[in-house]
Amino acid sequence: MRVAISEAQGLLCAEEVVAERALPGFDQAAVDGYAVRSVDVQAAAESPVALPVVGEIPAGSRQPRRLQPGQAVRVVTGAPLPTLADAVVPLEYTDDNPAKVTVRQPVPSAAFVRRTGEDVQTGDVAVRRGAPIGSAQVGLLAAVGRNKVLVHPRPRVSLISVGEELVDVDRTPGQGQVYDVNSYALAAAARDAGAEVTRVGIVSSDPRRLREVVEGRLLLSEIVVIAGGAGGSAGEEVRRSLADLGVLDVTRIAMHPGSVQGFGRLGPDQVPTFVLPGNPVSALVVFEVLVRPLIRAALGKHNPHRRTVTASLLSPVTSVKGRRGFLRAQLLRDPDNGSYLVQPLGTSGSHLLASLAEANCLLLVDDDVTEVAVGEDVRVSFLSQRA
Ligand SMILES: Nc1nc2c(c(=O)[nH]1)N[C@H]1C(S)=C(S)[C@@H](COP(=O)(O)OP(=O)(O)OC[C@H]3O[C@@H](n4cnc5c(N)ncnc54)[C@H](O)[C@@H]3O)O[C@H]1N2
Numbered sequence: 010m011r012v013a014i015s016e017a018q019g020l021l022c023a024e025e026v027v028a029e030r031a032l033p034g035f036d037q038a039a040v041d042g043y044a045v046r047s048v049d050v051q052a053a054a055e056s057p058v059a060l061p062v063v064g065e066i067p068a069g070s071r072q073p074r075r076l077q078p079g080q081a082v083r084v085v086t087g088a089p090l091p092t093l094a095d096a097v098v099p100l101e102y103t104d105d106n107p108a109k110v111t112v113r114q115p116v117p118s119a120a121f122v123r124r125t126g127e128d129v130q131t132g133d134v135a136v137r138r139g140a141p142i143g144s145a146q147v148g149l150l151a152a153v154g155r156n157k158v159l160v161h162p163r164p165r166v167s168l169i170s171v172g173e174e175l176v177d178v179d180r181t182p183g184q185g186q187v188y189d190v191n192s193y194a195l196a197a198a199a200r201d202a203g204a205e206v207t208r209v210g211i212v213s214s215d216p217r218r219l220r221e222v223v224e225g226r227l228l229l230s231e232i233v234v235i236a237g238g239a240g241g242s243a244g245e246e247v248r249r250s251l252a253d254l255g256v257l258d259v260t261r262i263a264m265h266p267g268s269v270q271g272f273g274r275l276g277p278d279q280v281p282t283f284v285l286p287g288n289p290v291s292a293l294v295v296f297e298v299l300v301r302p303l304i305r306a307a308l309g310k311h312n313p314h315r316r317t318v319t320a321s322l323l324s325p326v327t328s329v330k331g332r333r334g335f336l337r338a339q340l341l342r343d344p345d346n347g348s349y350l351v352q353p354l355g356t357s358g359s360h361l362l363a364s365l366a367e368a369n370c371l372l373l374v375d376d377d378v379t380e381v382a383v384g385e386d387v388r389v390s391f392l393s394q395r396a
C-alpha cells in the first residue's frame with residue numbers, strides 16, 4: 010500500500026526507495042562566512058589577507074553566481090556556493106567587513122562546504138525494503154523528495170466476544186454475569202502487535218446474529234478473532250452458525266493453557282478466523298502464541314516471533330503431560346553476573362488474570378516434560394512491557 014510519508018511511521022518499508030536526486034542537491038555553504046577560492050586565502054597563514062566582497066548569497070538563492078579569482082562572496086549557511094569557490098571561510102576567521110573582508114586564517118579546499126551527494130547520491134537506496142520507518146526515515150524520504158512510500162499496511166483485526174454470561178464494563182452485571190474481558194484485552198494485544206483494531210465487543214451467540222456480525226467483519230478485516238464458545242455445546246453452536254461462511258475446524262491443541270480452539274478461513278477472501286478459548290488467560294496466551302505472529306508477519310517483520318532467552322529456574326514447575334506449557338513467570342537478572350533467572354508465578358488456572366498481569370514472560374515447557382527442577386535451564390519468551 011502506498012501511503013503519505015506522514016502516515017508511514019511505525020510501518021515497514023515495502024520497496025527499495027532509490028534516491029532520484031542527490032542529498033545535498035547542490036554544493037552549499039556549511040557555515041555563515043565568505044565563499045572563496047582556497048588558494049586566495051592560503052597566505053593568511055603568515056599574515057591577514059584582504060579580499061573585495063562582491064555580493065551576498067542568501068539561502069534559497071536561485072541566481073547563479075560566479076566568483077572571480079581574488080574575490081569573496083558573503084554566504085549564509087545552506088546558500089548555494091558560487092562557481093569557482095571551493096571553500097567557505099567562517100565568519101569567526103574574518104573581520105566580517107561587508108566591503109573588503111580581512112581573512113585571518115586560511116582554509117583548505119572543500120572546507121566548510123557541503124558537497125553534492127555527500128549524504129545520499131542519485132541512485133543510492135535511501136530507505137531499504139524491510140526497514141522500519143521511524144522519524145529519521147520519514148526525514149530521509151522527505152529529503153530525497155518522496156511524498157509517498159510503499160509500506161506493509163497494518164492488518165485490520167476484529168475482536169468479538171461470545172458468551173451469554175457476558176456484560177460490557179459499562180453495565181452492571183446481574184446474578185451470574187461477568188464483565189467482558191476478552192474483547193478489551195485482545196484488542197489491546199492486537200494493537201500492541203501493530204494491528205489496526207476494531208473491538209466489536211459482545212455478540213449474542215444467537216446463530217443468525219453471530220453469523221451476520223462475522224460476515225460483516227470478514228469484509229473489513231484481515232484477521233477475525235472470536236473469543237469464547239470454543240468448547241462444548243456452545244462451540245458446536247458457533248461452528249454451526251458460521252458453517253456456510255467456510256470450513257471452521259474446532260479441535261484440541263496440545264498446549265496449556267488454551268486447549269480448545271477453532272480456526273478457519275472464512276468468507277470470499279478466506280480471512281483467517283480464530284476461535285479462542287473463553288478463559289481470559291487462555292485467550293491472551295493463545296493470541297500471543299498463534300495470532301500475534303500472524304499480525305507481525307503481515308506487517309512485513311522478518312522474524313514475527315518474540316525474543317526468547319534461556320534462564321535458570323528459581324522454583325520448581327509442573328506441566329500437563331502431552332501439552333506444551335506456557336507458564337506465567339517473571340524474568341529477572343542475576344545482580345551478580347547479569348544472567349537470566351526466571352521465577353514462575355505458581356498459577357496455572359486459566360481464569361487467574363492477575364497473575365498474567367504480574368508476568369513479564371512465558372516460561373516454555375515441552376509437551377513431554379512434566380516437571381522441571383530448580384536451577385535447570387528453561388526457555389522463556391518475552392511479553393510486552395510497554396505501558
Ligand atoms: N468438560 C469440559 N469442560 C471444559 C473443558 C474441558 O476440556 N472439558 N475445558 C475448559 C477450558 S480449559 C476452557 S478454556 C473452556 C473453553 O470453552 P469456551 O471457549 O467455550 O469457553 P466458555 O465456556 O465460554 O468460557 C470459559 C470461561 O471463561 C469465561 N469467559 C468467556 N468469555 C469471557 C469474556 N469475554 N470475558 C471474561 N470471561 C469470559 C466464561 O465465563 C467461563 O468462566 O471450556 C472449559 N470447560
Ligand code: MOO
Nearest residue numbers: 267268269291359
Ligand atoms: O482451554 Mo483452557 O484455555 O486450557 O483454559
